Amino acid sequence: SQKIEQNSEALNIQEGKTATLTCNYTNYSPAYLQWYRQDPGRGPVFLLLIRENEKEKRKERLKVTFDTTLKQSLFHITASQPADSATYLCALAGGDSSYKLIFGSGTRLLVRP
Amino acid sequence: GAVVSQHPSWVICKSGTSVKIECRSLDFQATTMFWYRQFPKQSLMLMATSNEGSKATYEQGVEKDKFLINHASLTLSTLTVTSAHPEDSSFYICSAPPRGSFQETQYFGPGTRLLVL
Numbered sequence: 001s002q003k004i005e006q007n008s009e010a011l012n013i014q015e016g017k018t019a020t021l022t023c024n025y026t027n028y029s030p031a032y033l034q035w036y037r038q039d040p041g042r043g044p045v046f047l048l049l050i051r052e053n054e055k056e057k058r059k060e061r062l063k064v065t066f067d068t069t070l071k072q073s074l075f076h077i078t079a080s081q082p083a084d085s086a087t088y089l090c091a092l093a094g095g096d097s098s099y100k101l102i103f104g105s106g107t108r109l110l111v112r113p
Numbered sequence: 114g115a116v117v118s119q120h121p122s123w124v125i126c127k128s129g130t131s132v133k134i135e136c137r138s139l140d141f142q143a144t145t146m147f148w149y150r151q152f153p154k155q156s157l158m159l160m161a162t163s164n165e166g167s168k169a170t171y172e173q174g175v176e177k178d179k180f181l182i183n184h185a186s187l188t189l190s191t192l193t194v195t196s197a198h199p200e201d202s203s204f205y206i207c208s209a210p211p212r213g214s215f216q217e218t219q220y221f222g223p224g225t226r227l228l229v230l
Contacts, residue, residue: 032217043206043221099210105156
């Protein structure tokens with residue numbers, strides 16, 4: 001069955017360091033992959049989308065890589081700030097006309113001042 | 114940016130009652146909206162796809178007679194939890210891809226927390 005795995009343990013880093021979060025998937029060939037941020041008690045907020053034919057995408061302090069051979073995406077936040085503390089979700093889509101997304105369970109990031 | 118609202122933001126009800134949750138796209142039209150459920154410390158689970166002008170499509174294991182979905186217009190979808198029970202207590206979130214180009218990006222509502230006593 002299709003499976004998306006994100007590290008369930010919280011990632012605890014010092015302010016200013018780079019946070020790297022991992023998303024692995026199996027039995028799936030997504031047309032694109034997205035990363036979202038979710039704060040407690042709130043809906044997810046879209047951050048970045050990367051397509052299957054793209055290796056890397058950047059947006060300000062954020063960088064996403066997508067390796068369809070390894071079936072893995074890495075999400076990086078450089079120069080991390082305490083305000084970056086949140087849960088980060090990866091989501092995969094099949095690319096069909098339904099635009100349905102399958103979400104990973106998320107990784108909580110804690111940035112210490 | 115595109116905004117999706119949900120109402121109410123939280124609701125407490127007695128077991129056996131029905132609860133309606135509204136999802137509105139405020140500044141764009143959406144022919145499709147998605148309804149998710151999220152239990153504490155778990156991922157978002159897609160429940161159903163709401164289609165404007167036609168029946169909703171439900172994911173496997175989701176009872177269509179219990180979770181009634183109506184997509185009455187291009188800016189409004191409603192989810193009614195019928196005969197709610199304590200196990201239905203959860204965080205319900207809707208999302209909508211904007212109609213037209215770049216529909217891969219979904220805009221999520223703030224969520225509705227349901228507590229069934």
